[in-house]
Amino acid sequence: MARISMDRLRSFSNNASEYLNELQNALNKPHPSKTAPNFSTAAVSELCGIARTQFRYLAGKHHLSIGHKPAGAKSRELTLPETISWIQTIADKPRRNIEAGQLGRVLAVCNYKGGVAKTSTAVSMAQALTLRGLKVLLVDCDAQGSASLLLGFNPETDIDHEKTTILPFIHGDSESLAPAVRTTYWHNLDVIPGCSAILTAEFLLPAKAMTDRDYRFWEVIKNGIDPLRKEYDCIIFDTPPSLGHVTLNVMFAADGLIMPCTPDKLDFTSSVQFWSVFNDLAALFPGAEKKAYDFVTIIPTKVEPKDGHRLTKTWMQEAYGEFMNAIEIPHSAAANMALTQDRTIYDFSKPVNSPESHRRYKDPMNHLADYLLRQLETGWASSTKPTGVSE
Ligand SMILES: Nc1ncnc2c1ncn2[C@@H]1O[C@H](COP(=O)(O)OP(=O)(O)OP(=O)(O)O)[C@@H](O)[C@H]1O
Ligand SMILES: [Mg+2]
Structure with a gap:
């Protein structure tokens, strides 16, 4: 051949x-x-x-x-x-008190395992939070551009990577990430899109650190997103399936970490490794020990009623304890069908297939949005205190 x-x-x-x-x-x-x-x-x-x-x-x-x-x-x-x-x-519903100077909170959806429902969770939660009255920004940090696609942008044809991605800010061409924001078809939900070109960020960040010893390469995205906290109640980052420079940056910009994790043994093993690598890396960065999160939560996703998943969930529960969320997102034909059409469950006013299967997936998603709203409420209240001060 x-x-x-x-x-x-x-x-x-x-x-x-x-x-x-x-x-x-x-x-x-x-x-x-x-x-x-x-x-x-x-x-x-x-x-x-x-x-x-x-x-x-x-x-x-x-x-x-x-x-x-x-x-x-x-x-x-x-x-x-x-x-x-x-x-x-x-x-x-809880509201951010803008007059009192409360600032929006930043949430990161992360896991270096691929296909665990990071993007569908990030976009669905962004939509669900607007349906609780919030103004939300979604930042797509994944070169696959899947979140952008779900928000109506074709990553390879509709996005000018020199203007409307995280790249220009990382290049140093803008003072914050604000100029990269685009409105979407969904009211009160804006996006900073992602596309394949943003892979460059993985190389730019360490390259700059090599030439400038004072360059805090793990805090770049934090500095770019902080000015947007006044405008948005919640900023959600969708991250790539990796723990590279961009994901690290996002985790240092975030107030809350959400890890979707399918309860398969290999996924669970990989998630434990993820936290361990993150902690090892964070220990290398000066000042990182001051970082504190509002919350960190692991959410079992794509859960099936089978023995393997049941067993792995008990291991996850024992390993993660209070960090394991009680809400679980089932494996769902409705979710899969919606995503195959570049839509989330929130894009449909009528059930995607059977009303039961629609509800079985949408109810826990709604509970998750309610859970996040409670975390945001606590976060807003603490946002007027100086940064670095933990409760
Ligand atoms: N609850 C669910 N039930 C069934 N399939 C699902 C569910 N959630 C997501 N999927 C499917 O799993 C696949 C991966 O979903 P998604 O893109 O959200 O994961 P991801 O973690 O962002 O992936 P990647 O690591 O590639 O960024 C998609 O094909 C999607 O249709
Ligand atoms: Mg994804």
Whole structure:
């Protein structure tokens, strides 16, 4: 058999890229880009924690939208911005006290194991937190650009890596990460996209450290994101499946660490290694011992009702103790089907397949968002204290 030359390799790679671009465009049809779902009055009432019978009365009292009936539909629907306006006015949810100077909190979703649901958790939580009234920024630090794709950007064609990724800031071309922010189709959810070019950051950071001995290469992203804490209640970082310079930076920028971990023996082993390597590396950085987190949590993801998963969960529980979250995200055909269409479960106003399977996945995701909101509330309250002061 003929050996495969670099030319042939390039040609097969180009073919695959072209095919994927066409597929991406086809998946986005009939719309040129993603659109947010609408919400029934029942869904809005549920999100606001009110009885459906109160809907009309509260709409009149607070001048809120009662929605509109799409042609041929039986019941009224509200747009996402209308729904969020309802939630912000009516729902009894924790709020950041901006007047008191409270700042947004930074959350990092990390694990160097691939495919454990980091990106789907990061994007779903960003969406779910906007449905609790928050303004959220998602930073895609993964060169795969999966989070950007879920937020409606084709990483290889829609993103100008010289402007709207973490790269220009790391190059030193901007004072903060603020100029890289883009709005998305989802109200109150902005993004700093990722694409393959951001891999360069893995090389730039150590290269700069070699030439400048005072360059604190592990605090670059922290310095870039801190100015955005005034504008956003929550900033979520999606990280690559590695513990390189970028992930380290994100972990030093974060107030909360979320590790999705599938309860397979190899995944569990790798997660233990991840924490150990992180601690060893952190010990090398001057001043790192002052770092403190609001919370660190390990979430079992893609959990199946099989003996192997049950057994590994008990090991994880024993190893991680209080750091192991009680919420678990099941392996779900609904999640998989949604993600195959570049969507999360929150993008659908109707069940993706069966209502039971939809709920079985969405309920724990909602519980996770409620858990994060409680952590954020505590974090906001402590954010007016000088940094480095732990409780
Ligand atoms: N709860 C779930 N049930 C079934 N499949 C899931 C679930 N969550 C995620 N998946 C599938 O697992 C795969 C990986 O998900 P995702 O991209 O979120 O993981 P990741 O950790 O970000 O991956 P990577 O390490 O490559 O960045 C996807 O194909 C997705 O459809
Ligand atoms: Mg990912």
